[in-house]
Each structure stands twice: as structure tokens, then as C-alpha cells.
Amino acid sequence: MKEHQKEAKRKNMFLSTLNAPCIELSGNRELLIEGSKGVLEYATDSVRINTGGMIVNVAGRELNLRCISDSALIIDGFIISLSFTV
Amino acid sequence: MLLDLLRMVRGWVAFSVSGKYPERFINITSRHRVRLWNVHRSEDCFTACMYRSDYRRIRPLAHGAGVRLKVISKNGLPTMLFRYRERVGILIGACAFVLSIFVMSLFIWSIDITGLETVSRAEMNDVLRDHGLYIGAFKPSLDVQKLSRDVMIERHEIGWMAVNVTGSYASVEIKEEAVPPEVDDIYSPCNVKARSDGVIVRIEAAEGETMVMEGSGVIEGQLIVSGIRTDEQGTHRLVHADARVMARTTRQASFSMTEQMKLLRPNGEEAERQMLSFLGLCFPYRVNAVDSPDTVSNTDTEVPAPLGITLPIGVVTDHVNALSEEEMILDDNSAEELLQQEARLYEAFALQNCTIESREYRLKHNDGVYTLYATYTCVEDIAYSDPIGTDENTDLTPYVAPTEKK
Numbered sequence: 500m501k502e503h504q505k506e507a508k509r510k511n512m513f514l515s516t517l518n519a520p521c522i523e524l525s526g527n528r529e530l531l532i533e534g535s536k537g538v539l540e541y542a543t544d545s546v547r548i549n550t551g552g553m554i555v556n557v558a559g560r561e562l563n564l565r566c567i568s569d570s571a572l573i574i575d576g577f578i579i580s581l582s583f584t585v
Numbered sequence: 586m587l588l589d590l591l592r593m594v595r596g597w598v599a600f601s602v603s604g605k606y607p608e609r610f611i612n613i614t615s616r617h618r619v620r621l622w623n624v625h626r627s628e629d630c631f632t633a634c635m636y637r638s639d640y641r642r643i644r645p646l647a648h649g650a651g652v653r654l655k656v657i658s659k660n661g662l663p664t665m666l667f668r669y670r671e672r673v674g675i676l677i678g679a680c681a682f683v684l685s686i687f688v689m690s691l692f693i694w695s696i697d698i699t700g701l702e703t704v705s706r707a708e709m710n711d712v713l714r715d716h717g718l719y720i721g722a723f724k725p726s727l728d729v730q731k732l733s734r735d736v737m738i739e740r741h742e743i744g745w746m747a748v749n750v751t752g753s754y755a756s757v758e759i760k761e762e763a764v765p766p767e768v769d770d771i772y773s774p775c776n777v778k779a780r781s782d783g784v785i786v787r788i789e790a791a792e793g794e795t796m797v798m799e800g801s802g803v804i805e806g807q808l809i810v811s812g813i814r815t816d817e818q819g820t821h822r823l824v825h826a827d828a829r830v831m832a833r834t835t836r837q838a839s840f841s842m843t844e845q846m847k848l849l850r851p852n853g854e855e856a857e858r859q860m861l862s863f864l865g866l867c868f869p870y871r872v873n874a875v876d877s878p879d880t881v882s883n884t885d886t887e888v889p890a891p892l893g894i895t896l897p898i899g900v901v902t903d904h905v906n907a908l909s910e911e912e913m914i915l916d917d918n919s920a921e922e923l924l925q926q927e928a929r930l931y932e933a934f935a936l937q938n939c940t941i942e943s944r945e946y947r948l949k950h951n952d953g954v955y956t957l958y959a960t961y962t963c964v965e966d967i968a969y970s971d972p973i974g975t976d977e978n979t980d981l982t983p984y985v986a987p988t989e990k991k
Contacts, residue, residue, distance in 0.1 A: 535615070541607070567624065568615070570615075
């Protein structure tokens with residue numbers, strides 16, 4: 500029984516990894532998010548990105564969306580904090 | 586860089602988005618796979634850029650999202666072509682420019698020759714021209730391998746040659762053939778004799794028997810160092826006599842000129858001719874002439890070479906100075922001065938191997954002709970080798986000093 504539960508848990512983790520966005524941070528100046536589902540809020544001091552399973556909150560100064568495509572975006576500026584709302 | 590080029594070719598629009606929820610516009614573009622870049626937020630709107638073709642597609646959708654789009658600027662090649670659509674000349678000019686670059690790249694613009702030592706550059710240019718390599722030569726018809734081979738066969742003084750054509754620039758590298766040094770003949774028997782009359786100052790005999798003493802006078806053709814050596818047993822042996830015989834000699838020379846002289850002098854009349862040289866062809870565009878039939882000209886060629894690239898175009902300027910004939914009658918002083926100049930030229934060329942100890946000039950004037958008689962006392966090497974025949978018919982008795990009979 501225990502083995503079965505462990506297997507199910509591992510399977511769930513794998514599926515959640517597939518659904519998760521890929522986030523790449525270069526210092527605190529550039530953030531690349533792959534797997535974005537839309538921009539919820541865009542201001543110069545905060546950007547909120549919907550990634551499906553969670554919302555990525557980026558706080559900072561002079562934030563710009565350098566490039567936006569259908570599933571990826573690059574934020575550049577002075578990033579102060581990065582938080583997630585699940 | 587590549588992305589900028591792509592954006593330039595496709596054309597892009599910078600625009601501003603204003604409305605209550607501008608984020609909705611961003612999501613609409615994402616859903617329709619439209620790329621945005623340089624998105625900047627300002628107080629009540631944001632600015633962004635997208636491709637020109639996408640902007641047309643996204644504009645009605647933006648209206649539905651409740652935002653207003655306003656074009657700030659249109660950029661790129663399509664915009665430029667649209668702006669200049671009625672100015673056909675620019676299009677023709679651009680096409681002509683591209684075509685001329687393409688056509689010009691098919692010809693040789695400049696040739697650089699390196700490695701020349703004894704062969705002159707002008708001579709080498711002529712040889713290369715005969716084999717098809719010249720400024721303005723059609724590049725596809727050049728076979729540089731064959732050219733190098735043919736030139737090396739034709740000109741024996743060229744040991745190795747390579748022609749590298751880079752773009753429209755031909756570089757010719759040459760190594761001249763090393764000439765083997767002359768090997769002195771030190772085995773064939775010979776005597777050393779006097780080339781001219783003189784008084785022996787010094788004899789430096791390397792081989793052979795010295796027949797005259799230092800301080801004695803010799804006449805032309807006299808034996809100085811014999812090539813026949815006699816040992817203690819009285820045996821004669823033929824050797825290659827070698828000696829340096831320094832003798833004091835007297836040289837005489839005379840130089841003459843008439844007292845009436847005709848001189849060609851510049852009369853101040855000048856003219857300048859200019860030609861445009863293009864790929865080896867010259868097109869005169871400024872033609873001037875002088876009245877005098879006697880002229881002297883000086884040619885300058887200016888070839889622009891921006892960034893070290895020699896262009897196939899240049900300006901050839903020909904400065905022509907007219908000369909007029911003047912007659913003058915020489916007096917004694919000026920005649921002597923001119924004749925002494927001739928004498929100095931004679932010394933520099935004819936007496937270059939001599940050390941001149943003293944010189945004496947004597948000027949004579951007879952029947953309108955000035956003659957300068959120069960007498961030089963020199964110290965020079967008067968030795969020359971006279972081979973001794975060694976076949977069976979040669980009579981050696983003149984060379985052999987008489988020996989006492991026991």
C-alpha cells in the first residue's frame with residue numbers, strides 16, 4: 500500500500516513539474532519566464548504574470564517588458580523581489 | 586544585429602496603447618501569436634513595437650479590448666519604399682549602384698608586386714600585362730596558376746611566383762632566382778701580365794714567380810708574375826699565377842665642345858593636361874597645349890585609396906613646360922667649367938677603379954672649338970691573367986728562365 504502511495508505522489512510531482520513555468524533570472528536585472536498564460540498587471544514597479552498553476556509577482560523599479568511572445572516574456576529593470584501566489 | 590536586420594526588412598511600428606485595461610491588449614497579442622518588444626509603461630498608457638503586418642491584424646481586436654492604439658512612428662524598409670514610391674530615380678539609382686558594384690567586382694582594380702630585386706617594376710608590369718594580368722582585366726578569365734607558370738618559364742630570373750587574387754586586388758609575390766656565384770678558375774695555368782704601362786708600386790702575389798721588382802717600370806703586356814715555377818731539381822711546374830699589381834699609371838683624356846652652343850631652356854609657358862583613368866583606360870577631360878615643339882613633361886597620378894583599398898579610378902595630370910632654343914657663345918671660363926664637369930663625369934665612371942693621385946687640365950681654343958686635355962696620375966691594379974696553352978704544340982721556352990747546365 501505504501502509503495503502505491505509513493506508511486507502516485509511521484510507521478511503527481513512529475514505532472515506538476517510539466518505544468519510549471521520555467522523561470523530564468525539573470526542577476527536582478529532580467530527575468531525570463533517561459534510558459535506564461537497572460538499578463539495580469541503591468542506597472543513600472545510591479546508585474547504579475549499568470550502561468551496557469553501559479554501567479555508570479557515581480558516587484559522592482561523601471562520594469563519593462565522587453566519582448567513578449569505567445570508563451571514567453573522577458574522582463575528587464577531593477578528587480579527587488581520575486582514571489583509566487585499558488 | 587540579425588534581429589534588427591529582420592525587423593528592418595519586415596518593417597515595424599512603434600505605437601502607444603491607452604485605455605482602462607491595457608494588459609488585456611498584451612494578452613490578446615499573445616493569444617494571436619503577435620510579438621511585442623520594447624514595452625514601456627508610462628503614466629496612463631504604454632508604448633510598444635510590433636511588426637507592420639501584425640499591426641494591421643491586431644488593430645480591430647484592440648478596439649474590441651477597449652484600448653486605443655496610436656501610431657508613433659513607422660519604420661523599416663516597406664515604409665521607406667512606400668514613402669519613395671513615386672521617386673523612381675532613387676530606385677533606379679539604387680539598382681544601378683548594386684549592379685555597378687557587381688560588375689566592378691568582376692575586374693582587377695589594383696595590382697601589388699612584392700619581392701622584386703633586379704627586375705624593374707615597369708618590366709614586371711609589362712610581362713604580367715602580356716599574360717593577361719593588368720588593371721581592368723576580367724577576373725573570371727584569369728588563370729593565375731597558368732599565368733604564374735608561364736611567367737616563370739618565360740623569365741628565367743624569376744625563381745618562384747604566386748598570384749593571389751582577393752576580391753578585386755591582385756597580389757603578386759615574386760622570388761627572384763639566386764644566381765650562383767662565379768667560381769674562380771684556380772687550376773688552369775696562366776701568367777700575370779701588365780695591362781698598361783706604369784711603375785710598379787706594390788705586388789701582392791698569391792701564386793707564381795714574381796719576375797719584376799717593385800719600383801721598376803713595365804710596359805703593356807710585360808710578364809710580371811710567371812705561371813711556371815721551377816723547383817730545386819730544376820723541374821718546371823705550371824701553376825695558376827695570381828697577383829694584384831698596383832702600379833702608378835698615367836691616363837690622358839680630352840673633352841671638347843664648340844664655342845657656339847644651342848640650349849633648350851624653359852620659356853615659362855606651361856600647360857596642364859588632365860585625364861581620368863578608369864580600369865586602365867584614360868579619358869582626357871582637360872586638354873591644353875603649348876606652342877613650342879620642344880617640351881618637357883612631368884606626369885603625376887593620383888589614385889584614391891580609402892581604407893587602404895586602391896580604387897580603379899584616378900586622375901592623371903600631365904604638366905607640360907615649353908622649351909625654347911637659345912644660342913650662346915662660351916667664353917674661356919664658362920667653357921673650362923663645362924668641360925671640367927665632363928671630366929669629372931669621366932673620372933666617376935671611367936676611372937672608378939683607380940686612385941687618382943693628381944690631375945692636370947689644359948684648355949686650348951682652336952677654330953671655335955674648346956678642348957680640355959686632362960692628364961691623370963693614378964694608382965691602379967694593372968694585372969691581367971694570360972692563359973698558358975698546355976697542348977702538345979705549345980712552346981714553353983719563352984716562359985722558362987734559362988738554367989745553367991751542369
